[in-house]
Amino acid sequence: MARRSAGFVSKKAHRKSRGGCLTCKRKKVKCDEAQPACGYCCLRSWDCQYIQDSALASKSPPSDSTSSHTTPLSDTSNVEEVDFNNTSIQIPTWLVPAACASTGQLTLLDHELLHHYRTSTWKAFAARKDAVVQKLHRDFVPQSSLSNPYLLYALLSIAASHSNALSPSKQIEKQALVYRHKTFQEYSKALQNITAENYESVLVTGTFLLALIPPPAENATDEEHLDWMFSLLKMSEGLRVLASLRWAQGIEKLTIYPLICRELRALPPPPTIHGKDDASLCTPVGPLGTTPNHPNPAPTYPHQYPLSSPLFLPQPLMALLKTLVNPASTGRIDLDRQTLTPVFHALSPIFLSLYYYHLNQDFYVRIFAFTSFLMPDFLQLVKQREPRALTLVAWWFALANLVPNGWWVGQCVRGVVGAIGGVIRAQEVDGGSDGCSSRGNEIVIEAFERAERIVETFQTYSGEDAAMSIYEEWVGVSWDEGPKKAEEWEFGQLLDLGALDPVGFEMAGVGISAQS
Structure with a gap:
C-alpha cells in the first residue's frame, strides 16, 4: 500500500476569544461566549460574568480601514488622568481583582456593593460623620466582613437596599433579599458561639440589623406598621443584651465603641422650671453608665459623679408622668407605673440635648441609643398596645424623624404614628384601659396629639x-436661648477647671463677663 507523504496539513485558524467571560479569562480556557452564561461556567454551575465595556463586548470583526469615529489606542492626548485614590470614582468592574472572603470568592456585584457601602451607604444611616466613624465604616468594618460572613452579608444587603432605593432595579432588589436571608442565617449561628475574637463583628452586625427589617409599603395597613414598629424595638433589645456583655468590662476600649456609645457630650443641667422638692420628677441616681444621665461606660466619666437633676420634658409628657408618680387616691392601682416611669427618664436627656445644641450629632446619637433603655416589660406593654406605652413610642418616632440619616425608615414614621393614633383613639371610645381614669385618658390623648403635631x-x-x-x-423655655445658656455653662466649666483667666478672657473682647 502506498504511503502518504507527510506533507503540511493545514488547520483552521483559531479565533481568539476577546469577549469571553471573566472566569474563562482567569482559567485561561477558550470561552464560547454564550449568553447569559457560557458553556464552561454552566457545566460547573459557576457565576458567569462578562465585561460590560461595549468595545470589548462587541463581537463584530475589526475593520481594516480607519473610521473617522475611531480613536487610536496610542492617542492619549484626550485621556483624563484618573485619581484611583478618589473613592467617589466608580472603578470599572473588570479592573477589580478576584478576592476571597470567608464565604468564598467575591463576585463582581459583591465588589460593587462593598464599594457603594464604603463611599455612600454608611453616610445614609450613620448618626455621626466624624473622622473616627468615617474610618470605621470605610476601612475597619468592610475589612472585618471578609472574615465574618454574617457581617459581610449584612453590608451587602444594606448596600443593595440603598442602591435600589436610589436607582430601582429588580435584580438588586432580589439580591438584597438573598443577602438579608443569609445574614440572619449566619448571624444565628454566630450568636451560639460568641468569642473574644468575633465579639466586635457580632456587635457591629447587631447595629446593622435594624436597617435589614423591611419597612412597610406605602399602602401598608396600620397593622403592618405596628408589626414593623415592634420588630424594630425587639431587634434593638437584642443589641442591648449584646452590648451589656462587656458594657462594664472595658467596652470603651473596643475599636467599634464609637459606633455604640450613647452620648457624645455632657449636657448642662436643665433650666430651673420645677424644683427638686419632688424626687419623683427628677432623674434617678445610679452607677455611672447605667442611667440616661450618664449612659456611657463609667471609665469615660473621670471627673463626674452620679447626681440627680429635674426631668426636662414637654408639658404634655410631664402631665402624663404626673399621673403615674402622683396617682389619684381612688380607683384601681396602676400596675404599670414602675415599667413606664423609666422611659420618661430616658427621653429627658434627648430633649435637653435638642434644647441646648439644637439638631446636632449628640442628639442623633441619643435618639438611636434610646431603645437601649427599653426593658422587656415595657416592650410587652407595647405589644399589648397599652396607650401610654404607645404614646411614648410615638414621641420617640417623632423625634427620630428629625434625624437626617434614616433612608431605610422612609415614610414609616408617619405611618407608625398614624397607626398608634388609631389604637389610642379606639381605646378611648371603648372606655379606656387599665390604670387610666377618664381624665387620664384625656391626658394620654393630649400627649399623643402633641407628638402627632411634630410629625x-x-x-x-x-x-x-x-x-x-x-x-x-x-x-420658661425658649428655643433661641438654649445655645446661649449652653455657652455660658461651658464657659463656667472652664473657669472651674482653671483653664481660663476670666479677666484676660474679658479683656480679649469676648462678651461674657466673669459675673455672667
Whole structure:
C-alpha cells in the first residue's frame, strides 16, 4: 500500500476569544461566549460574568480601514488622568481583582456593593460623620466582613437596599433579599458561639440589623406598621443584651465603641422650671453608665459623679408622668407605673440635648441609643398596645424623624404614628384601659396629639421647624436661648477647671463677663 507523504496539513485558524467571560479569562480556557452564561461556567454551575465595556463586548470583526469615529489606542492626548485614590470614582468592574472572603470568592456585584457601602451607604444611616466613624465604616468594618460572613452579608444587603432605593432595579432588589436571608442565617449561628475574637463583628452586625427589617409599603395597613414598629424595638433589645456583655468590662476600649456609645457630650443641667422638692420628677441616681444621665461606660466619666437633676420634658409628657408618680387616691392601682416611669427618664436627656445644641450629632446619637433603655416589660406593654406605652413610642418616632440619616425608615414614621393614633383613639371610645381614669385618658390623648403635631410640622415645613415647635408652648423655655445658656455653662466649666483667666478672657473682647 502506498504511503502518504507527510506533507503540511493545514488547520483552521483559531479565533481568539476577546469577549469571553471573566472566569474563562482567569482559567485561561477558550470561552464560547454564550449568553447569559457560557458553556464552561454552566457545566460547573459557576457565576458567569462578562465585561460590560461595549468595545470589548462587541463581537463584530475589526475593520481594516480607519473610521473617522475611531480613536487610536496610542492617542492619549484626550485621556483624563484618573485619581484611583478618589473613592467617589466608580472603578470599572473588570479592573477589580478576584478576592476571597470567608464565604468564598467575591463576585463582581459583591465588589460593587462593598464599594457603594464604603463611599455612600454608611453616610445614609450613620448618626455621626466624624473622622473616627468615617474610618470605621470605610476601612475597619468592610475589612472585618471578609472574615465574618454574617457581617459581610449584612453590608451587602444594606448596600443593595440603598442602591435600589436610589436607582430601582429588580435584580438588586432580589439580591438584597438573598443577602438579608443569609445574614440572619449566619448571624444565628454566630450568636451560639460568641468569642473574644468575633465579639466586635457580632456587635457591629447587631447595629446593622435594624436597617435589614423591611419597612412597610406605602399602602401598608396600620397593622403592618405596628408589626414593623415592634420588630424594630425587639431587634434593638437584642443589641442591648449584646452590648451589656462587656458594657462594664472595658467596652470603651473596643475599636467599634464609637459606633455604640450613647452620648457624645455632657449636657448642662436643665433650666430651673420645677424644683427638686419632688424626687419623683427628677432623674434617678445610679452607677455611672447605667442611667440616661450618664449612659456611657463609667471609665469615660473621670471627673463626674452620679447626681440627680429635674426631668426636662414637654408639658404634655410631664402631665402624663404626673399621673403615674402622683396617682389619684381612688380607683384601681396602676400596675404599670414602675415599667413606664423609666422611659420618661430616658427621653429627658434627648430633649435637653435638642434644647441646648439644637439638631446636632449628640442628639442623633441619643435618639438611636434610646431603645437601649427599653426593658422587656415595657416592650410587652407595647405589644399589648397599652396607650401610654404607645404614646411614648410615638414621641420617640417623632423625634427620630428629625434625624437626617434614616433612608431605610422612609415614610414609616408617619405611618407608625398614624397607626398608634388609631389604637389610642379606639381605646378611648371603648372606655379606656387599665390604670387610666377618664381624665387620664384625656391626658394620654393630649400627649399623643402633641407628638402627632411634630410629625405634621416636619411633613409640612422642615426638621428645624418641627424641632422648634416642641418648645413653642413650653413655659420658661425658649428655643433661641438654649445655645446661649449652653455657652455660658461651658464657659463656667472652664473657669472651674482653671483653664481660663476670666479677666484676660474679658479683656480679649469676648462678651461674657466673669459675673455672667
